[in-house]
Amino acid sequence: xxxxxxxxxxxxxxxxxxxxxxxxxxxxxxxxxxxxxxxxxxxxxxxxxxxxxxxxxxxxxxxxxxxxxxxxxxxxxxxxxxxxxxxxxxxxxxxxxxxxxxxxxxxxxxxxxxxxxxxxxxxxxxxxxxxxxxxxxxxxxxxxxxxxxxxxxxxxxxxxxxxxxxxxxxxxxxxxxxxxxxxxxxxxxxxxxxxxxxxxxxxxxxxxxxxxxxxxxxxxxxxxxxxxxxxxxxxxxxxxxxxxxxxxxxxxxxxxxxxxxxxxxxxxxxxxxxxxxxxxxxxxxxxxxxxxxxxxxxxxxxxxxxxxxxxxxxxxxxxxxxxxxxxxxxxxxxxxxxxxxxxxxxxxxxxxxxxxxxxxxxxxxxxxxxxxxxxxxxxxxxxxxxxxxxxxxxxxxxxxxxxxxxxxxxxxxxxxxxxxxxxxxxxxxxxxxxxxxxxxxxxxxxxxxxxxxxxxxxxxxxxxxxxxxxxxxxxxxxxxxxxxxxxxxxxxxxxxxxxxxxxxxxxxxxxxxxxxxxxxxxxxxxxxxxxxxxxxxxxxxxxxxxxxxxxxxxxxxxxxxxxxxxxxxxxxxxxxxxxxxxxxxxxxxxxxxxxxxxxxxxxxxxxxxxxxxxxxxxxxxxxxxxxxxxxxxxxxxxxxxxxxxxxxxxxxxxxxxxxxxx
Amino acid sequence: xxxxxxxxxxxxxxxxxxxxxxxxxxxxxxxxxxxxxxxxxxxxxxxxxxxxxxxxxxxxxxxxxxxxxxxxxxxxxxxxxxxxxxxxxxxxxxxxxxxxxxxxxxxxxxxxxxxxxxxxxxxxxxxxxxxxxxxxxxxxxxxxxxxxxxxxxxxxxxxxxxxxxxxxxxxxxxxxxxxxxxxxxxxxxxxxxxxxxxxxxxxxxxxxxxxxxxxxxxxxxxxxx
Numbered sequence: 001x002x003x004x005x006x007x008x009x010x011x012x013x014x015x016x017x018x019x020x021x022x023x024x025x026x027x028x029x030x031x032x033x034x035x036x037x038x039x040x041x042x043x044x045x046x047x048x049x050x051x052x053x054x055x056x057x058x059x060x061x062x063x064x065x066x067x068x069x070x071x072x073x074x075x076x077x078x079x080x081x082x083x084x085x086x087x088x089x090x091x092x093x094x095x096x097x098x099x100x101x102x103x104x105x106x107x108x109x110x111x112x113x114x115x116x117x118x119x120x121x122x123x124x125x126x127x128x129x130x131x132x133x134x135x136x137x138x139x140x141x142x143x144x145x146x147x148x149x150x151x152x153x154x155x156x157x158x159x160x161x162x163x164x165x166x167x168x169x170x171x172x173x174x175x176x177x178x179x180x181x182x183x184x185x186x187x188x189x190x191x192x193x194x195x196x197x198x199x200x201x202x203x204x205x206x207x208x209x210x211x212x213x214x215x216x217x218x219x220x221x222x223x224x225x226x227x228x229x230x231x232x233x234x235x236x237x238x239x240x241x242x243x244x245x246x247x248x249x250x251x252x253x254x255x256x257x258x259x260x261x262x263x264x265x266x267x268x269x270x271x272x273x274x275x276x277x278x279x280x281x282x283x284x285x286x287x288x289x290x291x292x293x294x295x296x297x298x299x300x301x302x303x304x305x306x307x308x309x310x311x312x313x314x315x316x317x318x319x320x321x322x323x324x325x326x327x328x329x330x331x332x333x334x335x336x337x338x339x340x341x342x343x344x345x346x347x348x349x350x351x352x353x354x355x356x357x358x359x360x361x362x363x364x365x366x367x368x369x370x371x372x373x374x375x376x377x378x379x380x381x382x383x384x385x386x387x388x389x390x391x392x393x394x395x396x397x398x399x400x401x402x403x404x405x406x407x408x409x410x411x412x413x414x415x416x417x418x419x420x421x422x423x424x425x426x427x428x429x430x431x432x433x434x435x436x437x438x439x440x441x442x443x444x445x446x447x448x449x450x451x452x453x454x455x456x457x458x459x460x461x462x463x464x465x466x467x468x469x470x471x472x473x474x475x476x477x478x479x480x481x482x483x484x485x486x487x488x489x490x491x492x493x494x495x496x497x498x499x500x501x502x503x504x505x506x507x508x509x510x511x512x513x514x515x516x517x518x519x520x521x522x523x524x525x526x527x528x529x530x531x532x533x534x535x536x537x538x539x540x541x542x543x544x545x546x547x548x549x550x551x552x553x554x555x556x557x558x559x560x561x562x563x564x565x566x567x568x569x570x571x572x573x574x575x576x577x578x579x580x581x582x583x584x585x586x587x588x589x590x591x592x593x594x595x596x597x598x599x600x601x602x603x604x605x606x607x608x609x610x611x612x613x614x615x616x617x618x619x620x621x622x623x624x625x626x627x628x629x630x631x632x633x634x635x636x637x638x639x640x641x642x643x644x645x646x647x648x649x650x651x652x653x654x655x656x657x658x659x660x661x662x
Numbered sequence: 663x664x665x666x667x668x669x670x671x672x673x674x675x676x677x678x679x680x681x682x683x684x685x686x687x688x689x690x691x692x693x694x695x696x697x698x699x700x701x702x703x704x705x706x707x708x709x710x711x712x713x714x715x716x717x718x719x720x721x722x723x724x725x726x727x728x729x730x731x732x733x734x735x736x737x738x739x740x741x742x743x744x745x746x747x748x749x750x751x752x753x754x755x756x757x758x759x760x761x762x763x764x765x766x767x768x769x770x771x772x773x774x775x776x777x778x779x780x781x782x783x784x785x786x787x788x789x790x791x792x793x794x795x796x797x798x799x800x801x802x803x804x805x806x807x808x809x810x811x812x813x814x815x816x817x818x819x820x821x822x823x824x825x826x827x828x829x830x831x832x833x834x835x836x837x838x839x840x841x842x843x844x845x846x847x848x849x850x851x852x853x854x855x856x857x858x859x860x861x862x863x864x865x866x867x868x869x870x871x872x873x874x875x876x877x878x879x880x881x882x883x884x885x886x887x
Binding site: 456461482489529 | 678682686769
């Protein structure tokens with residue numbers, strides 16, 4: 001055969017050539033003409049030997065159909081039929097055809113036509129197949145490249161990630177688990193828990209395929225090989241528990257397992273880790289199971305610390321959402337309300353703490369907190385343990401956004417402190433009362449005088465009235481004058497007694513809005529006689545307008561009386577200068593009100609300045625030494641200060657500053 | 663003012679008490695003068711009439727007791743009734759020792775006060791009479807010549823004219839005449855009268871020229887305050 005199209009050795013060249021031929025219609029038709037011409041020449045050369053050489057023209061049709069397609073093949077068919085009729089039918093070299101030769105020509109034309117169509121169709125099919133194959137090859141090439149990329153990327157991740165990744169072959173493990181099931185064990189978890197030796201068996205069947213660099217670093221191995229060979233080396237009891245759970249997940253066909261556990265490095269250091277196992281699903285093999293291990297030791301420690309603070313704090317701590325429901329509460333909070341946290345979480349604050357305290361106190365402060373402010377308050381609140389004095393601070397919690405999601409409340413039970421403070425206050429009040437009564441005792445003579453003055457006037461006026469009425473012509477005007485005086489003096493006596501009763505009655509201190517000038521004026525008549533008996537004088541130097549203060553009137557009077565009495569005592573031995581005592585009132589710095597009692601006495605001995613306000617310190621022969629100590633505690637209980645200074649020339653000044661009401 | 667109308671001086675720093683006392687004493691027909699302080703009383707001109715002081719013990723400035731001492735020192739003694747708002751025993755003792763008539767506690771009974779005032783005024787009246795008699799004797803004594811005073815001293819000492827003459831180095835007749843002058847000037851009816859007068863004047867038998875009338879002391883400056 002002619003080595004034309006079908007030789008595999010030239011397949012590549014042929015393909016190229018064919019592709020070249022196929023490119024141009026002219027060439028394809030030229031192929032028809034040339035092929036027919038070549039065959040005519042060849043046939044003419046062979047005709048003398050055998051007339052059937054004309055059959056070679058079939059070959060031209062075949063070749064043209066193969067190379068040029070259907071239409072050139074039909075052209076070749078036409079040309080070949082004409083050439084056959086002309087050259088290879090009798091009479092030869094004539095267009096004429098013997099009637100006896102007609103069947104032969106007909107058969108040639110039919111065969112040539114069949115060959116033309118068949119050859120062209122064959123060629124089309126082959127072309128389609130070839131293009132499909134080309135496309136497939138292209139696609140396979142691309143896919144291969146993508147896979148290579150993916151593999152590269154994966155390797156890159158595997159090697160460079162900071163997460164420890166272990167590639168493990170669990171095929172034999174799965175096999176062992178399947179065997180277990182086949183033996184009729186269905187509760188794999190329970191079985192593993194009961195059979196630690198089987199767990200060890202499973203661990204031994206784990207094959208480490210590869211570990212990444214992060215794993216080597218995390219587990220303090222010197223090489224990959226060292227780590228790959230020592231799976232058991234990283235196990236501690238907690239790890240076995242986690243491994244058991246992971247194996248249960250695998251046995252149950254779950255696609256994924258995540259857990260937290262403790263492992264140890266090859267150097268024996270314990271690590272808290274978060275690990276994941278992704279199990280390929282059947283029918284994929286378990287030959288490459290990826291296990292990731294994340295070191296959360298530091299995070300865990302921080303979490304433990306904050307959690308520990310939260311849980312073990314003696315302060316009750318809780319978190320309340322914007323819906324006023326408890327989201328989290330600690331143990332101290334559980335103890336306060338005598339309910340487990342599970343019950344409390346989800347409850348509304350009013351359901352637990354009561355509607356009234358909620359509306360009055362909790363809600364307004366929570367709302368302030370939700371608005372972004374810190375809020376704190378203190379007060380008595382009902383709890384299952386009875387009324388408790390609680391102080392609370394609400395801090396806004398903004399987990400993600402700027403919006404406050406919840407309030408963190410830290411509350412402390414100050415009941416004992418409050419009770420102690422109450423008891424102390426009561427004791428102080430009692431002591432204050434006692435010293436007040438003592439002072440009153442010391443002042444008894446003066447006070448009697450003060451009461452007896454108006455009484456004497458009343459009696460005298462009454463007698464005068466009687467005398468006038470007894471005369472023949474009663475002096476009505478004089479009687480009226482005397483009676484008016486009686487009324488006035490009666491009231492005066494009553495006022496004095498009222499003031500003394502206030503001082504002598506034991507009442508709990510009650511703070512009220514007071515004008516200190518009024519208090520000073522109240523005290524003056526009480527001490528007036530005492531001042532006189534010390535041959536002293538009392539001068540008031542009051543600021544016309546002082547801001548009001550919140551104070552207990554009686555206690556403030558007591559302090560003033562004390563200071564006045566002290567001042568007069570200090571002037572007893574003074575003979576060379578006026579024994580003048582001045583009481584001043586002034587607005588003071590920082591919104592305070594200042595009261596000063598200034599004497600012209602012997603002054604303060606520098607050696608006793610520091611002890612002046614301590615209890616039982618006295619320079620008097622018969623003093624108890626309580627006056628100044630009580631006075632200072634009274635003033636301090638009012639949020640003020642009491643101090644003493646020496647005057648430039650003579651005597652001392654005792655000053656007290658009280659916060660003014662705004 | 664007539665010497666017969668007694669005046670009650672009230673000193674009390676408490677206006678109510680002061681006014682009430684004024685009304686009460688007026689209502690029983692007494693003449694009353696009221697003062698808020700001892701100083702005011704001292705600086706006021708007082709009528710030459712019998713009277714008494716009603717004093718509050720605790721007075722500002724000069725106290726009641728101070729005033730009592732002051733008055734005693736100036737020999738211008740007025741009987742004092744002390745009033746006090748409370749029974750102060752040491753103070754009342756001191757007051758009574760210093761010659762107070764009464765020590766009344768406020769509120770006082772009308773009768774007690776009025777009785778005390780009357781008693782005080784009576785006492786003052788007697789004292790005043792005595793003081794007037796003494797003043798008269800002194801006035802008479804002042805008219806004697808020094809020689810006559812010497813003679814009087816001798817007579818009071820119970821000496822005879824002869825002895826007096828010997829002592830004074832003069833004639834007995836001269837002494838007799840001077841003795842007559844003494845009896846005349848001293849308005850003495852008898853030697854016994856003269857001796858009594860001499861006694862009241864404080865002229866002892868040995869002293870020729872006994873103590874004269876006291877001179878008023880300068881008031882102490884009132885204490886300020």
